[in-house]
Amino acid sequence: MSKWGNLKYGDKIAIKRLVNEYRLFSQEVFPYTSCKVRVWYDGEDGMYYAYGNIFLHDAVDDYDNICGIGKDENAALDDYLYNFLNLVAAHEEKLGRKLGDDDYGYCDPHEF
Numbered sequence: 001m002s003k004w005g006n007l008k009y010g011d012k013i014a015i016k017r018l019v020n021e022y023r024l025f026s027q028e029v030f031p032y033t034s035c036k037v038r039v040w041y042d043g044e045d046g047m048y049y050a051y052g053n054i055f056l057h058d059a060v061d062d063y064d065n066i067c068g069i070g071k072d073e074n075a076a077l078d079d080y081l082y083n084f085l086n087l088v089a090a091h092e093e094k095l096g097r098k099l100g101d102d103d104y105g106y107c108d109p110h111e112f
Contacts, residue, residue: 017041019048019073024081029088030054031101036112037080039073048073050080053107056091056099063105 019039027033035054042049050068058064066087068080092099 015043016049017043022077024052029085031099031104032106035106037077038112039076041073047071048076050076052080052084053109053112054084055105055107056087057103057105 017040019041022037022039023034024030024037025034035052037050037052039048039050041047048070050070052066055063055065064087066080066084068076068078068083070076070079088099091103095103
């Protein structure tokens with residue numbers, strides 16, 4: 001394991017390594033043609049986590065966050081896509097229509 005994974009600062013600092021960033025394109029799924037997904041490695045549990053910069057509104061006008069988890073980068077990205085597409089389908093079925101621009105939200109670029 002690299003040295004960064006062995007650094008310990010008590011409970012004050014958590015270190016996660018950004019493994020990769022992807023830009024996903026789809027005019028059918030995303031309201032603005034694309035979104036970004038970042039895959040992080042957690043040295044403590046040895047798992048990879050994928051998070052996107054796009055969210056879906058839920059029933060109480062909050063956002064549903066989507067993530068993917070896997071034992072490697074590809075598995076986390078695959079899990080993210082599976083979860084995202086299933087959540088889109090569930091929202092469309094519940095609403096009885098295709099999702100529109102107002103059904104999505106994006107992270108602040110400075111926070112993603």
